[in-house]
């Protein structure tokens with residue numbers, strides 16, 4: 001018997017929020033190269049259209065849709081549009097998210113300086129920005145014979161770190177949601193519907209470059225602390241996430257649900273001694 005290709009993503013319709021971000025762009029190009037059809041969900045038409053055009057120019061399939069992941073009404077409109085054009089989708093990736101400077105407790109501050117409005121905003125983006133797209137688009141996944149949701153968590157969820165209090169709380173909620181929803185979907189809709197999350201460790205990107213490295217490329221104190229707690233002794237690169245991404249989007253992970261997969265160079269396994 002010829003084994004079927006467990007990793008085959010050809011023709012798989014993947015709806016992807018945050019696809020125009022630093023990690024998202026690399027993930028989107030990779031999935032398109034595997035033959036998946038990308039439905040890019042974003043707010044900014046220039047960015048969404050640019051990514052869509054690049055993927056098409058590379059011979060892939062992509063189309064853009066516009067919504068703010070924190071606005072239920074705009075998500076509902078997009079759901080109706082996608083339903084009329086595609087009928088169903090097989091994978092939903094929730095990668096829109098990120099830290100917000102106002103929700104950070106800086107070294108000279110204490111918890112009493114917490115900006116509760118900034119906390120609300122970071123929770124809204126990372127937590128509600130995952131819950132609301134799932135609520136809006138789950139009917140499209142259920143119309144497919146199998147459906148997978150992939151949330152993007154962070155190391156900050158399971159190993160809370162100094163400063164990024166709001167972001168860490170929001171990502172911890174994503175981990176909990178991932179497990180809760182995995183049970184909900186499998187028990188109420190069947191074993192073909194799965195929910196997992198990826199927890200990237202420390203990736204050196206434009207957003208955190210000045211936090212982790214000096215202008216001459218050497219490590220800041222925080223960068224040093226992170227690398228000294230990372231057994232693989234380096235920051236991640238966007239490409240490091242692709243193997244786990246491919247596995248969780250494909251039938252290769254058919255019996256995997258409710259899991260948060262760390263892609264962190266061993267950071268979460270290491271006690272520091």
Ligand SMILES: NC(=O)c1ccc[n+]([C@@H]2O[C@H](COP(=O)([O-])OP(=O)(O)OC[C@H]3O[C@@H](n4cnc5c(N)ncnc54)[C@H](O)[C@@H]3O)[C@@H](O)[C@H]2O)c1
Pocket residue numbers: 017018019020021022023024025041042043067068069070094095096097098099125129152153154155199200201202203204205207
């Ligand atoms: N980069 C890292 O080191 C790292 C580490 C751990 C986890 N993460 C997580 O991975 C995910 C992707 O990270 P990234 O580095 O690519 O982030 P990024 O900031 O480069 O991209 C974020 C994306 O989300 C979109 N977005 C933001 N707010 C939105 C909204 N309200 N509605 C719709 N789209 C919105 C942006 O347009 C962008 O496409 C995020 O959830 C982030 O928290 C990143």
